[in-house]
Amino acid sequence: MIRPSSLAAAARPLLTSAARATPATTAAAAATAARLSTTRMLRDQHDASGTTHFGFRTVREEDKESLVRGVFSSVADNYDLMNDAMSGGVHRCWKSAFIERLAPAPDTRLLDVAGGTGDIALRFLDYVREQNGGALGAAHVTVFDINPEMLRVGAQRFSKLGLENGGPHVSFVEGNAEELAGIEDNSMDAYTIAFGIRNCTHIDRVIRQAYRVLKPGGRFMVLEFGKVNNPLLSTLYDAYSFRVIPHLGQILANDRDSYQYLVESIRKFPTQQQFVDMMKHEGFQVVGQGYEDLTFGVATIWSGWKL
């Protein structure tokens, strides 16, 4: 029998907390929509009436944050069990692959946004230690999350490993990914966000902030659910998503709606290419196509450079 608490320490939830939706006036939303109307994706994300999507539902922008919060509080205790149950544990491989692609060095300063319980941060420090003969050098990670509960869990987890919050290697900061308040311009070597950006209200603002805080030569990396392109697999994946996952949510977590939101929000997220276009729009440059599909595109790693 696996105790939920040990699981909580072992895995970071796929559902991470969202950026705080700033109360947008109609005018501001219209300006945003007008500026970004160049790509279809951006029209999809917001329209002039100040609404956005919450799964397949259309909601007012200012409501999304509390709705996402609702999802998180209702599934919180069963996150990790559900993550493993739904992905067959594969999400761990995705996260490891993510850090391997980043290949951090002992001098890397990382900002991990929506990093909550520190799953990516821990893999980051493990990677540096492994590559650097057991020493952490000057490696540092800032775990940034909007949800104080998640940060508390992360800080406790790190503390048990002898890594104190505010110490030489890790700090936990609460804040909104669309603002990154308190993070200096040009101060980070790398920016990661894993299974978090999907839940943000304004993806473009999140990317713009990432660009602001990265040093020239810094790397922006996103791990998120992608789109499965193989038609046969995509049929199977859809069947699994819409027929199996909500039931799993019902049985394991007694919460069907939250998992319904999860699968719907994955479908509403931009395609691989649309997200690359959004990154380029904010100034990032990419090598090749700019993304790499994992497990046939169920998850995707996007990567861009500020140069």
Added chain:
Amino acid sequence: MHAATTASMVARRLAAARLMSTMPEGADINEIRQQLLRTALQLVPEYSFTDKTITEAAKLHEYPSTLRGLAPNGARDVIEVLFEDGIEHVRQAHAELLEQSGEKKPGMTKVVTHLSRARLEYMIPYIRQWPDAVQLLAHPTNVPFALHHLHKLVDEMWHLAGDKSFDTNYYSKRALLAGVYTSTELFMTKDQSPGFEQTWEFLNARFRDSAKVGKAASDVKTTLEWGASNLKGLLMSRGIRL
């Protein structure tokens, strides 16, 4: 030793500073990638063919070491630049040879010998670290890459020498030259003689061997046997056990 190290460090910094001035702000990502890999190649004498070479190159350009991600294949991407620049070097050597020869066009064997030597001379700065590269290229996932570039090199040499064959000789010629070139390159990594004299002797001896084979070209059996043994040697030099 210490003085030599300092001298090499100074040379390295100067070279890097020169490169840095050519790396404009807001430049295209592919240009920066090429610059990064070229700087990394210059650092090979110090850090060999390792990922650290690329990280150090990034630092010299005052970029974060995560810029290493621009070379997802690690040291193999540095080797690729070495191969590509090597082809360029061979082309230049050919142009110079034609200039020196004037009216009289050099024969095919002479051109191929000259170009092989030029390509080996191009390896001198990296030759002590080359065994590390060979080890890397011997990894199963890298073998197609290694053979592709070897073929590109020998094909270029024959092409420059004016070879227009498109019969079975096409393959035997390329296999022969690939065998001669790689075995000499491997010999060179261990050669301590001044000016790599022994390497040039070794190279000439290999070409004499293949000339004999060329004379017996009508004897299909001999050619095939020689080609097979040469191919075997070639694969073994790339770390493939037979």
